[in-house]
Amino acid sequence: xxxxxxxxxxxxxxxxxxxxxxxxxxxxxxxxxxxxxxxxxxxxxxxxxxxxxxxxxxxxxxxxxxxxxxxxxxxxxxxxxxxxxxxxxxxxxxxxxxxxxxxxxxxxxxxxxxxxxxxxxxxxxxxxxxxxxxxxxxxxxxxxxxxxxxxxxxxxxxxxxxxxxxxxxxxxxxxxxxxxxxxxxxxxxxxxxxxxxxxxxxxxxxxxxxxxxxxxxxxxxxxxxxxxxxxxxxxxxxxxxxxxxxxxxxxxxxxxxxxxxxxxxxxxxxxxxxxxxxxxxxxxxxxxxxxxxxxxxxxxxxxxxxx
Amino acid sequence: xxxxxxxxxxxxxxxxxxxxxxxxxxxxxxxxxxxxxxxxxxxxxxxxxxxxxxxxxxxxxxxxxxxxxxxxxxxxxxxxxxxxxxxxxxxxxxxxxxxxxxxxxxxxxxxxxxxxxxxxxxxxxxxxxxxxxxxxxxxxxxxxxxxxxxxxxxxxxxxxxxxxxxxxxxxxxxxxxxxxxxxxxxxxxxxxxxxxxxxxxxxxxxxxxxxxxxxxxxxxxxxxxxxxxxxxxxxxxxxxxxxxxxxxxxxxxxxxxxxxxxxxxxxxxxxxxxxxxxxxxxxxxxxxxxxxxxxxxxxxxxxxxxxxxxxxxxxxxxxxxxxxxxxxxxxxxxxxx
Amino acid sequence: xxxxxxxxxxxxxxxxxxxxxxxxxxxxxxxxxxxxxxxxxxxxxxxxxxxxxxxxxxxxxxxxxxxxxxxxxxxxxxxxxxxxxxxxxxxxxxxxxxxxxxxxxxxxxxxxxxxxxxxxxxxxxxxxxxxxxxxxxxxxxxxxxxxxxxxxxxxxxxxxxxxxxxxxxxxxxxxxxxxx
Numbered sequence: 099x100x101x102x103x104x105x106x107x108x109x110x111x112x113x114x115x116x117x118x119x120x121x122x123x124x125x126x127x128x129x130x131x132x133x134x135x136x137x138x139x140x141x142x143x144x145x146x147x148x149x150x151x152x153x154x155x156x157x158x159x160x161x162x163x164x165x166x167x168x169x170x171x172x173x174x175x176x177x178x179x180x181x182x183x184x185x186x187x188x189x190x191x192x193x194x195x196x197x198x199x200x201x202x203x204x205x206x207x208x209x210x211x212x213x214x215x216x217x218x219x220x221x222x223x224x225x226x227x228x229x230x231x232x233x234x235x236x237x238x239x240x241x242x243x244x245x246x247x248x249x250x251x252x253x254x255x256x257x258x259x260x261x262x263x264x265x266x267x268x269x270x271x272x273x274x275x276x277x278x279x280x281x282x283x284x285x286x287x288x289x290x291x292x293x294x295x296x297x298x299x300x301x302x303x304x305x306x307x308x309x310x311x312x313x314x315x316x317x318x319x320x321x322x323x324x325x326x327x328x329x330x331x332x333x334x335x336x337x338x339x340x341x342x343x344x345x346x347x348x349x350x351x352x353x354x355x356x357x358x359x360x361x362x363x364x365x366x367x368x369x370x371x372x373x374x375x376x377x378x379x380x381x382x383x384x385x386x387x388x389x390x391x392x393x394x395x396x397x398x399x400x401x402x403x404x405x
Numbered sequence: 406x407x408x409x410x411x412x413x414x415x416x417x418x419x420x421x422x423x424x425x426x427x428x429x430x431x432x433x434x435x436x437x438x439x440x441x442x443x444x445x446x447x448x449x450x451x452x453x454x455x456x457x458x459x460x461x462x463x464x465x466x467x468x469x470x471x472x473x474x475x476x477x478x479x480x481x482x483x484x485x486x487x488x489x490x491x492x493x494x495x496x497x498x499x500x501x502x503x504x505x506x507x508x509x510x511x512x513x514x515x516x517x518x519x520x521x522x523x524x525x526x527x528x529x530x531x532x533x534x535x536x537x538x539x540x541x542x543x544x545x546x547x548x549x550x551x552x553x554x555x556x557x558x559x560x561x562x563x564x565x566x567x568x569x570x571x572x573x574x575x576x577x578x579x580x581x582x583x584x585x586x587x588x589x590x591x592x593x594x595x596x597x598x599x600x601x602x603x604x605x606x607x608x609x610x611x612x613x614x615x616x617x618x619x620x621x622x623x624x625x626x627x628x629x630x631x632x633x634x635x636x637x638x639x640x641x642x643x644x645x646x647x648x649x650x651x652x653x654x655x656x657x658x659x660x661x662x663x664x665x666x667x668x669x670x671x672x673x674x675x676x677x678x679x680x681x682x683x684x685x686x687x688x689x690x691x692x693x694x695x696x697x698x699x700x701x702x703x704x705x706x707x708x709x710x711x712x713x714x715x716x717x718x719x720x721x722x723x724x725x726x727x728x729x730x731x732x733x734x735x736x737x738x739x740x741x742x
Numbered sequence: 743x744x745x746x747x748x749x750x751x752x753x754x755x756x757x758x759x760x761x762x763x764x765x766x767x768x769x770x771x772x773x774x775x776x777x778x779x780x781x782x783x784x785x786x787x788x789x790x791x792x793x794x795x796x797x798x799x800x801x802x803x804x805x806x807x808x809x810x811x812x813x814x815x816x817x818x819x820x821x822x823x824x825x826x827x828x829x830x831x832x833x834x835x836x837x838x839x840x841x842x843x844x845x846x847x848x849x850x851x852x853x854x855x856x857x858x859x860x861x862x863x864x865x866x867x868x869x870x871x872x873x874x875x876x877x878x879x880x881x882x883x884x885x886x887x888x889x890x891x892x893x894x895x896x897x898x899x900x901x902x903x904x905x906x907x908x909x910x911x912x913x914x915x916x917x918x919x920x921x922x
Contacts, residue, residue, distance in 0.1 A: 174534070174585065175534065175535045175537070175538070176534045176535060176556065176557065176561070177561070180535075181535055181536075181537065184535075184537070185537075199535075199538065200531075200532075200533060200538040200541055200542070201533075201535045201537035201538040201541070202537075203538075203541050204537040204538070204540055204541040204544075205537075207541070207545075216588070218481055218508075218509070218587060218588070218601065220481040220482060220483050220484065220509065220601065220602060221481070221482050221483060221484040221485075221486070221487050221509070221511055222484050222485075222487070223482075223487050223510075223511030223514070223515075224509060224510040224511040227510050227511060227514055228510070239590070240590070241590040241593045241594075241599055241601075241602075242483075245484075245485065246483045246484045246485070248484075249484035249485045250484050253484070269590070269594070270590075271589065271590045271591050271594050272584040272585070272588060272589040272590065272591050272646070273584065273585045273588045273589075274556075274583055274584050274585055274662070275534075275554070275556030275585065275735060275742050276556075276583065276662070276663075276742045277742060278661055278662060281661070281662075282652050282654045282655060282659075282661065283654055286740045286742060287739075287742040288739065288740070288742070301652060301653070301654070302652065302653070303650040303651070303652055303661050304650060304651040304652070305629060305630040305631075305648075305650060305651070306623075306630050306632065306633045306649060306650070306651065306658050307630050308651065309629075309630070311629065311650065312591075312650075314652075314661065319584070319591065319662075321594055387597065388590075388593065388594075391597070392597045393593070393594065393595055393596055393597040393627060394590065394593055394594035394595075394597075395594050395595060395629075396597075
């Protein structure tokens with residue numbers, strides 16, 4: 099089975115028009131087969147998604163372009179507003195849903211759904227348990243090393259469920275109830291004035307020595323480095339990984355997805371793909387340490403990777 | 406459901422060593438929580454935790470004095486290693502532990518199927534922060550008690566107590582994590598050791614204190630500078646979410662996530678009791694037994710005083726933080742967010 | 743209070759832990775320390791298991807206000823605890839813990855909460871932080887505080903000295919809390 103390339107949910111707060119144009123372009127020009135839509139990070143950022151005509155237009159255009167549209171849920175669900183949003187989300191009939199908070203399982207257990215990359219699926223027994231209750235597809239946490247992915251891939255193959263690994267973009271490292279974007283600007287979450295919209299790829303935090311370290315995206319903390327597992331896709335496909343996830347950023351995402359697709363199809367080799375990826379002007383280092391069993395912030399060259 | 410009649414909350418107290426467990430029991434803890442010397446618990450630190458023999462003796466010590474022992478199996482087994490967690494669950498059942506504090510679905514499922522008499526407490530690491538999430542765990546695994554994430558206000562907790570079909574435990578004192586527990590890979594990003602899989606947040610083996618030429622002290626985690634303290638400043642342990650960083654919107658270093666403060670909900674105690682909370686948790690399995698003894702004794706007296714209808718001496722509880730900065734955290738107001 | 747560590751910290755005054763006691767000379771200290779460590783080890787055999795792989799390591803304990811340092815190897819098979827002079831090179835060690843005698847004493851006395859000290863600048867840890875954390879955890883899990891064991895070896899004068907040191911530690915804590 100040919101592995102597929104997917105576009106994960108957009109984690110950032112872009113203006114509604116920018117988002118719309120971004121997805122129109124993906125529909126028209128990107129080779130991804132699955133596109134995840136929906137606000138995952140912050141329940142306050144709803145204009146794009148409240149505006150039903152826009153989001154439906156986007157979904158419609160993606161579907162007409164032959165893409166499979168999946169709807170991702172919020173990741174943090176605490177207050178009444180979030181609970182209501184999640185409840186409405188879980189009642190979307192006829193749509194494929196990706197769960198990012200266990201609260202959604204209350205409604206979806208027993209019906210087909212996907213498990214998102216913000217859910218804690220660390221082992222084969224948990225995967226098996228969830229699959230028996232309707233999970234058809236699992237997107238894995240970025241922190242999993244190869245030996246864990248290998249066992250999960252074997253399990254996914256046995257259970258006949260999809261298995262997806264993020265291969266490009268900043269890795270989600272932490273979630274909080276507190277908004278760190280608002281805090282950086284001396285505001286509270288209730289009074290944030292959507293300041294997170296100023297940073298299309300997150301706000302850089304540097305160490306006191308001036309070394310860029312993390313990226314803040316509202317209540318979410320991301321890696322400063324961009325994951326790049328292009329070199330490992332063939333290995334992962336052999337293990338049984340069925341989908342490779344590219345995360346949206348402000349760089350040229352058509353170019354990024356075309357490169358990953360070309361490597362996945364064997365049209366160019368990973369080395370060439372990696373060189374071209376590095377020529378796109380992304381202003382952050384690439385990292386692959388998690389998958390290679392090291393610190394996530396490391397870049398481990400292939401020859402040093404554990405077999 | 407109606408608001409429950411005033412319940413006397415149990416104190417749930419930390420023990421990193423058998424000596425600390427005895428100190429907690431002697432000071433009046435109804436519950437003591439502790440773990441084994443491996444990755445199955447979230448304080449997997451060198452020199453800490455219990456051997457199976459120590460656990461057996463400690464459970465006996467606690468039971469003879471009317472206290473319960475809750476075993477922390479609150480990390481997530483990575484694929485291929487689930488057996489270690491299920492073995493520890495089996496051992497806990499054999500030793501007569503009173504409950505297991507669990508985060509992972511596979512571990513909860515194992516206990517439910519093999520040890521139906523064992524109480525399951527849902528760890529804060531499971532990050533169940535809504536009635537729906539908690540109700541789901543109760544329905545699927547017959548969870549008896551949920552440990553709430555440290556992100557809710559008292560009024561939110563009060564609403565929750567009425568809505569969910571299990572006991573509620575809240576943190577009242579100790580280290581105050583900023584990220585949603587169980588959903589944080591910061592340590593793994595820097596050190597390669599995962600908080601969820603290996604049970605270590607900022608492992609000491611990766612920590613270095615570095616005296617600078619100008620008299621300042623830098624703290625590092627695997628080489629990454631987490632903070633730098635001026636000559637007269639009090640230094641802290643390098644935890645990523647308590648570090649100081651630079652951002653374009655700020656002049657100079659700032660605590661991007663939180664000041665290095667600890668949680669002290671002393672002033673909220675009467676309100677939390679009125680909210681119907683079933684158990685109060687004190688953080689600190691990595692702390693000394695003198696700390697355990699002092700904190701447990703103080704909260705023991707405070708809870709007993711409130712239950713007797715009197716005003717507790719809150720000043721004594723506030724003094725426990727020993728001049729360190731402390732906060733009511735999210736409990737008091739949602740402006741914390 | 744901050745103790746900034748230097749390589750030659752003894753210069754700022756070699757005083758005893760208490761105003762009334764001068765620091766004992768090294769030749770008197772050596773057999774005394776050997777007795778102390780043997781006694782503590784005999785009373786707390788479980789302590790070594792808790793040290794795990796760190797039991798065989800060498801620690802340097804540096805009371806910066808004393809004329810000597812202490813070398814500790816908490817290995818049950820080759821127990822070693824001795825005072826070393828400040829002249830010449832320090833013996834090899836994986837970690838060094840420096841602080842005033844009173845602060846180091848507080849760390850050894852499990853009746854007192856030394857946690858706040860531990861990661862404050864009152865104690866400076868260099869080298870293998872994990873080994874030091876492990877040692878501290880092992881010292882905390884003893885039946886009777888080590889400070890009691892030691893004090894009891896000296897009868898009533900020992901217990902008096904312990905009381906005095908504890909009250910000195912209390913005074914220091916209160917003074918620190920009074921600071922803004």
